[in-house]
Amino acid sequence: MKNRLLGCLLAASSLTLPSMGQQAKKPISLIVLEPGHFHAALVQNTRYDNVNPVVHVYATKGPDVEAYLDKIKKYNTRSDDPTQWDEKVYTGTDFFQKMLSEKAGNLVVLAGNNQKKTDYIKKSVDAGLNVLADKPMAIDAAGFSLLQEAFAQAKKKNVLLYDIMTERYEISNALQRELALVPAIFGTLQKGTPQDPAVTKESVHHFFKYVSGEPLIRPSWFFDVKQQGEGVVDVTTHLVDLIQWSCFPNQIIDYKKDIKLLNATHSATTMTPEQFKLVTKNDTYPDYLKKDVKGKNLEVYANGQIDYTLRGVHARASVIWNFQAPQGTGDTHYSIMKGSKANLIIRQGKEQNFKPVLYIESLSNTPAYEKVVAExxxxxxxxxxxxxxxxxxKGWEVVIPKKYDIGHEAHFSQVAKKYMDFLKAGKLPEWEVPNMISKYYTTTQALKMAQSKK
Incomplete structure (x- = not known):
């Protein structure tokens, strides 16, 4: 029933699409471009009443698009709230050029190989198409420059370019941000130090996991940092976004003035040939990965840490990738925001049954403060x-009803709903574009710093 509830939230009569010119009102029609990541399918995990069920797919022929289509087929045929997507697929070698010339829809969904993603974004925007892109939208400094051009062109073309920040919709993250806005509870955000940041966000991920109840098969290129990007520019995109979003909500971040990089590091996760086969179903490493093979094992630079200041506040974002989580566990997240009255902490360890739990840890646990917090x-x-x-x-645990825990996969529908609201309004909030630019400046410059230490 979760999908039906999400679908109802997305119901609308029609949307005014700023890119459609004389066609004042027109339903959204999706174009899915090179769906090499399962996130592309997750955007279609529910029905949207204001979206054309016919989806035009342009992709390279092969296992990536087949995996995407297989997930869509499962969504269409499930017993609980089946979707009704009608996929029109083109896999000729000129798929991208054909997509640009046909313009069979008005919204491009991008989630796949990141090597060409920024170029796909820029050219789609040039063609007057709205773009909803999975993170990261840029994986190096050159990509960041091209992304800046894409945002400038989107403004000229009157189209909306947006990335899929699902972590904003995870309830513990949302409540941490909400409580930081309550001075009586949190006080004021502290500045911290390089050794003891005021804000820290850490995440642990796993190459082998289950998605929609099935083992996730990753494409071999996912483990090539030239195509997927290093961890410091991939998953940390979410962490940097949450730091900006939580510390300075609805405010414009100017990367030239507000961000100062202090230190960045990266390291590799080692995979055995047996592990590589388990997660990719491939017996051997492709040629493009051989540069990263040490002995028989594959070294993937998936781990990284960024230390920086944001308007003088010391912040840290770090990510670790292991191969597989121990039985009964999964990806984990740790976050702390330090205030003058209390710290807001999200923990997701064994004590929390590996579910994120938010705590208010007071610095002065007096009866007077307790009364203020309750009120x-x-x-x-x-x-x-x-x-x-x-x-x-130490203070309080924030007890959150199960109704708010809809699961990570459902957050993609929430992002899509928000984006469609922006399309209806014809604009993004004024802070979103400069903050996306600041976010990708932080991650791509951190990569440059980390790599310079070799």
């Missing part, structure tokens, strides 16, 4: 009905 928390409860506080020896 101030009522305002947060009006926005998020049903949440409660559970006292512990």
């Amino acid at each position: 101030a928390f009522k305002k947060v409860q009006t926005t998020y009905p049903g949440i409660e506080l559970k006292k512990n020896d």
Whole structure:
């Protein structure tokens, strides 16, 4: 029923698409370009009443597009809230040129190999198409420059370019941000130091995992940092986004003035040939990966850490990729925001049953402060009905009802809904574009710094 509820949220009569000119009102029609990542399918994991069910797919013929189509078929044939996508697929070698010339839809969805993604974004925008792109939209400094051009061109063409930031919709992240906006509870955001940042976000991911109940088969190119990007420019995109979004909500971040990189490091995760075969179903390493083979094992630069200041606030974003999570566990997230009255901490370890749990850890746990927190928390409860506080020896655990835990896969529909609201309005919030630019400046410059240490 989750998908039906999400679909209802997305219902609308029609959307005014700023890129359609004289066609004042027209339903959204999707173009899916090179769907090499399972996130492309997740955007279509639910039905949207205001979206044309006919989807035009342009891709390289091979296992990537077949895996995408297989997921769409499963969505269409499931017993609970089946979707009704009608996929029109073109896999000729000129697929990209044909997509640009035909313009069979008005919204390009991009989630796949990152090596050409920024170029695909720029040329799609040049053609007057809206673009909803999976992260990262740029994986190096050259890509960042091209992305800046794409945003400038999007403004000229009156189309919307946006990336899929699902982590904003994870309830513990949303509540951490919400509580940081309550001075009576949080106080003011501290500055921190390079050794002890005021804001830290860490994530642990795994190459082998289950998606939609099935083992995830990753394409071999996913492990080539020239095509996927290093970890410091990939997953950390989410972390840097959350730092900006939480510390300075709805405010414009100017990367030239507000961001100062202090240090960046990267390291490799080692995969055995047996592990590589398990996750890719390929017996041997392709030629483009042989540069990263040491002995028999593959070295993937998937790990990284960025230390920087954002408007003088010391922040740290770090990511680790392991091959497979221990039984009963999964990807994990740790986050702390340090305030003058309390720290807001998300933990996701064994004690939390590997589910994210938000805590308020007070710096002065007095009866007077407890009374203030109880009163101030009522305002947060009006926005998020049903949440409660559970006292512990360090402060409180924020108890979140299960209704808010809709799962990571469903967050893609929430992002799509928000993006469609922006299309209806004909614009993004004024802070979104400069903050996307600042985010990708941070990650791509951090990569440059980390690589310069070799």
